[in-house]
Amino acid sequence: MVTGVLIDWGGVLTTSLSDSIARWIAADRIDADRYYTVMRELIDHAYRGGNGDNVVHALERGEIDGAAFERDLAARLLTVDGVPPVAEGLLERMFAGFDRVEAMYDMLRDVRGNGVKTCLLSNSWANTYPRDDWDDLFDAVVISGEVGMRKPEERIFRHALDLVGLTGADCVFIDDIEANITAARALGINGIHHRDAATTIGHLEGLLRLTLRK
Known part of the structure; x- marks a missing residue:
């Protein structure tokens, strides 16, 4: 028992996380196709047995802080205006819809x-x-x-x-x-x-x- x-x-x-992310993408004018391509690669590697570690592993274990992850992720993304999003506070904005x-x-x-x-x-x-x-x-x-x-x-x-x-x-x-x-x-x-x-x-x-x- x-x-x-x-x-x-x-x-x-x-x-759901997907609902919160969708709100953030709209509010920050993120290029959605680019975001989902970047995150799919990172998450698939982190959760489906890719070789070695990436920034998601490091963030989740506390080996890097949130600010370092925000800078890394912001550098991989673009807004619909063709510029990287503001890194500071990115994670807080992503999860604000929870x-x-x-x-x-x-x-x-x-x-x-x-x-x-x-x-x-x-x-x-x-x-x-x-x-x-x-x-x-x-x-x-x-x-x-x-x-x-x-x-x-x-x-x-x-x-x-x-x-x-x-x-x-x-x-x-x-x-x-x-x-x-x-x-x-x-x-x-x-x-x-x-x-x-x-x-x-x-x-x-x-x-x-x-x-x-x-």
Whole structure:
């Protein structure tokens, strides 16, 4: 029986990253085709087993700070006016469209109230997390830039399991990136590939044998 929930933040406890990025592209007048070409190459390499590391690996492990990543990314991009976007504050503007998904927060309160261990497991992009109610939501918090490890690395999952004192088979991991789910399943962790709150909560109810708010 599953007795622990490991859960991502951006795109799971918040609205989707793609929606936030689309708003930023429009507001900053970014050349969208160039942006998606650049990011597809970086993300595919970072999450699908490319050789060596790139700036995404370094940012998520905290090996470079947000300002360094902003300068690197801005230099790769162009606005529709043919000039690089302003680097300073780029990440904050990219993520400004994130909103809390209250149904997911309600779910966490429900599962923790039923004695299920909860752990946030998030790859950070030098972003600020809204931590005001985290003591009520999580038994443990693992943020990649703070621990020097990142998903989908095996060691970050093992670190999270150690913090909640559970085995992989005891836990379910919820994330919106399939490569991270695949890595978790390789360690015996149940995986839910998040697409929307209602579907994820429905799958979780079956694993936990609980009725949860949707």
